[in-house]
Amino acid sequence: MWIVDWAHAWVGPAYCDVLPLMAGGNDPEALCAANPLTRDLPPSVVDGFLAAHAGFLVRLALQASDPSLSAAAASLGRASLAWLARRPYSATC
Structure with a gap:
């Protein structure tokens, strides 16, 4: 099965698809250490992605005219920021 998010379809590293999904997990x-797409990533790549992803979503939340989209983007942005804040300096992925 393939799932395509047409609004955000692009070609890039595969980890860009799975890291946002992991951010909302317990x-x-x-998850990051166990996933074959992310387990060998340098910590700086994961941290950089989470920071960029959170920034994109917070900006979207502030600019969206649809309250539902704004709430969803804010929630996802907070999840990425929360994970980034909890990441240990010696993270393995």
């Missing part, structure tokens, strides 16, 4: 570090 233990994103464990």
Whole structure:
């Protein structure tokens, strides 16, 4: 099965698709360390992605004219920021 998010379709590293999904999980570090797309990523790549993703979503939340979209973007942005804030300096993924 393929799932395509047409509004955000682009070609890039595969980890860009899975990291946002992990951010909302109970233990994103464990998911990141176990996933073949993310387990060998340098910590700086994960941190950089989470920071950029959170910034994109917070900006979207502030600019969206649809309250539902704004709320969803804010929630997802907070999840990425929360994970980033909890990441240990010695993270393995």
